[in-house]
Amino acid sequence: TENSQEKYVVLPPIKDKDTRRSVHEWIRSSLPIARGDTHEGNIRIWHKKFEKDMPNYGKFDRNQSNNRPNRKQKKKKWPSDR
Numbered sequence: 470t471e472n473s474q475e476k477y478v479v480l481p482p483i484k485d486k487d488t489r490r491s492v493h494e495w496i497r498s499s500l501p502i503a504r505g506d507t508h509e510g511n512i513r514i515w516h517k518k519f520e521k522d523m524p525n526y527g528k529f530d531r532n533q534s535n536n537r538p539n540r541k542q543k544k545k546k547w548p549s550d551r
Contacts, residue, residue, distance in 0.1 A: 476515060480512045493505050
């Protein structure tokens with residue numbers, strides 16, 4: 470849609486995964502107001518204010534590893550009748 474096109478810029482397709490990875494690393498290190506994702510081999514560069522609109526927002530949360538629950542959550546007490 471026209472509105473979504475205003476939220477990001479699409480780079481030309483990059484078939485080589487290592488090259489895409491390098492571009493993502495460059496985005497993270499050189500463009501602090503930008504976020505990047507890959508869609509069908511194309512890297513999309515989003516402005517940081519639109520990152521919650523990104524399809525994979527929160528999927529790769531660096532504070533959680535392997536989708537484990539947050540360790541700071543309180544554990545439920547085991548029922549005493551068991």
